Amino acid sequence: MALTRIGVFLLAVAGMAAGQVSDAPKHGADGGLLYPSDYREWVFLSSGLGMTYGPAASPGNPRFDNVFVTRAAYKGFLQSGTWPEGTMFVLEIRSATSEGSINKGGHFQTGLAAIEVEVKEKGVWTFYSFGSGDVAVGKAFGPKESCYACHGTNGAVDNTFVQFYPTLLPIAKAKGTLKAAK
Amino acid sequence: MALTRIGVFLLAVAGMAAGQVSDAPKHGADGGLLYPSDYREWVFLSSGLGMTYGPAASPGNPRFDNVFVTRAAYKGFLQSGTWPEGTMFVLEIRSATSEGSINKGGHFQTGLAAIEVEVKEKGVWTFYSFGSGDVAVGKAFGPKESCYACHGTNGAVDNTFVQFYPTLLPIAKAKGTLKAAK
Numbered sequence: 001m002a003l004t005r006i007g008v009f010l011l012a013v014a015g016m017a018a019g020q021v022s023d024a025p026k027h028g029a030d031g032g033l034l035y036p037s038d039y040r041e042w043v044f045l046s047s048g049l050g051m052t053y054g055p056a057a058s059p060g061n062p063r064f065d066n067v068f069v070t071r072a073a074y075k076g077f078l079q080s081g082t083w084p085e086g087t088m089f090v091l092e093i094r095s096a097t098s099e100g101s102i103n104k105g106g107h108f109q110t111g112l113a114a115i116e117v118e119v120k121e122k123g124v125w126t127f128y129s130f131g132s133g134d135v136a137v138g139k140a141f142g143p144k145e146s147c148y149a150c151h152g153t154n155g156a157v158d159n160t161f162v163q164f165y166p167t168l169l170p171i172a173k174a175k176g177t178l179k180a181a182k
Numbered sequence: 183m184a185l186t187r188i189g190v191f192l193l194a195v196a197g198m199a200a201g202q203v204s205d206a207p208k209h210g211a212d213g214g215l216l217y218p219s220d221y222r223e224w225v226f227l228s229s230g231l232g233m234t235y236g237p238a239a240s241p242g243n244p245r246f247d248n249v250f251v252t253r254a255a256y257k258g259f260l261q262s263g264t265w266p267e268g269t270m271f272v273l274e275i276r277s278a279t280s281e282g283s284i285n286k287g288g289h290f291q292t293g294l295a296a297i298e299v300e301v302k303e304k305g306v307w308t309f310y311s312f313g314s315g316d317v318a319v320g321k322a323f324g325p326k327e328s329c330y331a332c333h334g335t336n337g338a339v340d341n342t343f344v345q346f347y348p349t350l351l352p353i354a355k356a357k358g359t360l361k362a363a364k
Contacts, residue, residue: 040349041253044226047246049278050288062288064229071223094348096231101345102336106232106244108346154284163283164290166276167222 023070024086025119032137033117033128039090043074045165049096049107053150064109066092067165077168081175083158089118092133118151118159125151125159155179205252206268207301214319215299215310221272225256227347231278231289235332246291248274249347259350263357265340271300274315300333300341307333307341337361 023042026034036042050062069077073087093114096107115130117138127147128138141147156163156179157172172178205224208216218224232244251259255269275296278289297312299320309329310320323329338345338361339354354360 041225041256043223044248044250046291047229047248048285048288048290049231049246051285051290052287053284064231066226066229068226074223101338101343102235102332103230103233103346105234106230108230108233109228109348111348150284156283161283164285166291166293 023072023088025088025121028137030137032139033119035115035130035133035136035138036088036090036117039068039088039092042068042070042088042090044068045168048164051164053154062096062107063113064094064096064107066094066109068092078171081157081172081177083120083160085120085123087120089160091116091118116147118147120159205254205270207270207303210319212319214321215301217297217312217315217318217320218270218272218299221250221270221274224250224252224270224272226250227350230346233346235336244278244289245295246276246278246289248276248291249343250274260353263339263354263359265302265342267302267305269302271342273298273300298329300329302341 025036028034045067047064047066049064051065068090070086070088073083076082076084076087091114092112093116094109095111095113097110098105098107100108100110112133115133115135117128117130119126119128125148127141127145129135129141130138151159151161155161156169157177162168162172162178169178207218210216227249229246229248231246233247250272252268252270255265258264258266258269273296274294276291277293277295279292280287280289282290282292294315297315297317299310299312301308301310307330309323309327311317311323312320333341333343337343338351339359344350344354344360351360
């Protein structure tokens with residue numbers, strides 16, 4: 001009994017170390033996605049400012065977009081150049097500010113404007129909206145929303161914009177998982 | 183004997199889960215800091231574009247700065263609003279590009295331009311340069327370099343620019359660790 005308990009504990013702790021526990025997508029009773037409240041502890045992939053293809057793009061008032069991916073998915077990508085089952089991406093949109101403290105030019109990040117999540121389950125990618133981070137259970141975007149067609153057509157690896165993630169692009173090239181001309 | 187082995191293993195795995203193993207600064211024989219090659223798996227704090235106070239600022243050709251902190255230090259900050267012994271920050275400077283793939287405006291991140299690391303050991307913060315990420319053992323900046331005076335004078339919490347880290351600023355305010363008027 002004591003050894004069984006130790007075994008269960010070991011599995012749980014080993015799972016935490018590999019990021020397999022808190023990483024997996026969790027769904028509510030209605031199928032919505034539970035807000036992944038620890039996404040700021042996931043792996044950061046890149047940040048852009050005022051990129052014009054984003055869903056919350058606002059050229060006159062540019063915003064930052066930060067992209068995070070679950071730790072287990074990141075480790076999977078380093079090995080294979082592809083995204084494993086259960087991969088979750090968070091797209092976090094933040095306001096940009098120029099003047100504050102000692103900063104006099106350029107832009108730094110301030111308040112949260114929007115959170116969107118992309119999840120790969122059973123091989124299918126689904127997008128969920130979490131408003132400005134104040135939604136506990138995200139509702140899936142409908143299949144006709146532009147995110148599906150844009151990611152499917154333009155994503156350099158699978159449904160994802162690896163062409164904009166400078167540390168992953170060389171891995172996809174080396175593993176031969178990059179679509180042509182993206 | 184078997185139980186002792188299990189105990190040692192448990193400690194090791196629990197340490198990995200808490201980020202206490204790979205997180206600690208490591209020094210070479212000459213006192214230089216070993217390159218923390220896994221910093222992209224640390225916790226991302228924020229990103230700026232063309233901020234004018236940075237050590238590698240270049241207003242005419244703005245660059246991104248990404249800031250990462252060790253996982254154990256991040257968890258310590260969430261609890262206390264201060265940085266524990268052994269905290270390491272990485273400042274990663276990357277080039278900014280406007281046109282590429284489907285992007286037609288704004289800026290996204292591309293090649294690595296510079297890596298600098300700030301470490302808190304025995305209560306003292308030291309800065310190390312790693313060139314453009316191609317230096318295996320970073321040499322400490324001399325005490326008269328501007329980074330020391332600027333961080334010491336202007337950092338909102340201890341020696342660090344928490345005023346530019348949107349998820350940490352509210353924690354410092356709540357914990358009462360923010361210096362006045364930063």
